[in-house]
Amino acid sequence: MKYLLDFRDKSKVKALKEAIEKFSLPSFVFMEVCGTHTWSIFHHGLRSLFPHWMKHLSGPGCPVCVTPNDVIDYAIELTLKEKVILVTFGDMLKVPGSYMSLREAKAKGGKIRVIYSVEDALKIAKNFPDQPVVFLGIGFETTAPSIAWAVLKAREERIKNFYILPANKLIPPAIREILKSNPNLDGFLLPGHVSTIIGRTPYLFISEEFHKGGVISGFEPLDILFSLYLLLKMKKDASPSIVNQYKRSVKEEGNPKARMIMKKVFRVVDSKWRGLGMIPASGLDLKDEFREFNAYHVFPLNIPPPQEYPGCRCGEVLAGKIVPPECPLFGKACTPENPKGPCMVSVEGACGIYYRYGG
Numbered sequence: 001m002k003y004l005l006d007f008r009d010k011s012k013v014k015a016l017k018e019a020i021e022k023f024s025l026p027s028f029v030f031m032e033v034c035g036t037h038t039w040s041i042f043h044h045g046l047r048s049l050f051p052h053w054m055k056h057l058s059g060p061g062c063p064v065c066v067t068p069n070d071v072i073d074y075a076i077e078l079t080l081k082e083k084v085i086l087v088t089f090g091d092m093l094k095v096p097g098s099y100m101s102l103r104e105a106k107a108k109g110g111k112i113r114v115i116y117s118v119e120d121a122l123k124i125a126k127n128f129p130d131q132p133v134v135f136l137g138i139g140f141e142t143t144a145p146s147i148a149w150a151v152l153k154a155r156e157e158r159i160k161n162f163y164i165l166p167a168n169k170l171i172p173p174a175i176r177e178i179l180k181s182n183p184n185l186d187g188f189l190l191p192g193h194v195s196t197i198i199g200r201t202p203y204l205f206i207s208e209e210f211h212k213g214g215v216i217s218g219f220e221p222l223d224i225l226f227s228l229y230l231l232l233k234m235k236k237d238a239s240p241s242i243v244n245q246y247k248r249s250v251k252e253e254g255n256p257k258a259r260m261i262m263k264k265v266f267r268v269v270d271s272k273w274r275g276l277g278m279i280p281a282s283g284l285d286l287k288d289e290f291r292e293f294n295a296y297h298v299f300p301l302n303i304p305p306p307q308e309y310p311g312c313r314c315g316e317v318l319a320g321k322i323v324p325p326e327c328p329l330f331g332k333a334c335t336p337e338n339p340k341g342p343c344m345v346s347v348e349g350a351c352g353i354y355y356r357y358g359g
């Protein structure tokens, strides 16, 4: 606890606030890519410390939010038509798909289990050997190694009823896409957990090709404020680079072992993101030699084309085009109790965070 308090030291926060104010730029727009950064900025009241010329946008760093409706629709069909046991993380249940949410599918008799790790999914498969168990594998580089591990484990232990609905995504290609359409962005707070896996170098294109800054940041108030200070300095000095502020967790080279296991099981494919569309080389699919674990392959289904809730602007929120209160449904038709889009559901979703902490 004392360690944490060091990162919340009030006098240091005040000093950083003053140092940030001194830059006194005409404008500065940054994006926090990771949903936990959004949460931390609001939870610790950091927005009130930002000068009036600094604007922040929330990016595509919430895995629940960026999973497109067709994946949710497929999962629903799997449990209702194919009678599989669908296992996934709790936040996914409330996300409205095109026609219903997984929670509604459960009420209609779908066998859906909430789990906390992919290991739980394997346990369920072992406990119900006569029933197919499909893990809806959402997430970024952070969760992909453990999903890959589960696939290898299932093969090793000859667990024949365990499948993955692969939906993992890769963060750097999404940042590239955002940079292409948001020339006014000045820099990024880069995600801490993803970076523990991929390290610093996959972000170099941000400064080398787009001439913007990026700081891999921790999640405590002093981490975030210091990272912003570094971004501002880059802008002021016109010297963009990629800096690792979160050295206590993120190594320069990331975690090569975790990447090796990912590479063994997954191949990189083009992937559809909510709000950002199809992004080249931004997703992970199981390699052909693991096809027997791929739910898309084992349970081929024709599902109707996906639909979005009319008026939901979640896609624009994720792409940094608008902030949540600019959505006309925000706080009216759409609330955490009655979400119309995933950004209002997840604990890492920008709309939900703005709503809970005051937009």
Ligand code: SF4
Pocket: 033, 034, 035, 036, 037, 061, 062, 063, 140, 142, 191, 192, 193, 194, 195, 348
């Ligand atoms: S997995 Fe971690 S780094 Fe990635 S978006 Fe979530 S909190 Fe951020």
Ligand code: SF4
Pocket: 311, 312, 313, 314, 315, 317, 324, 327, 328, 329, 330, 331, 334, 335, 339, 340, 341, 342, 343, 344, 351
């Ligand atoms: S407030 Fe609700 S409807 Fe509007 S963008 Fe966010 S999730 Fe979608």
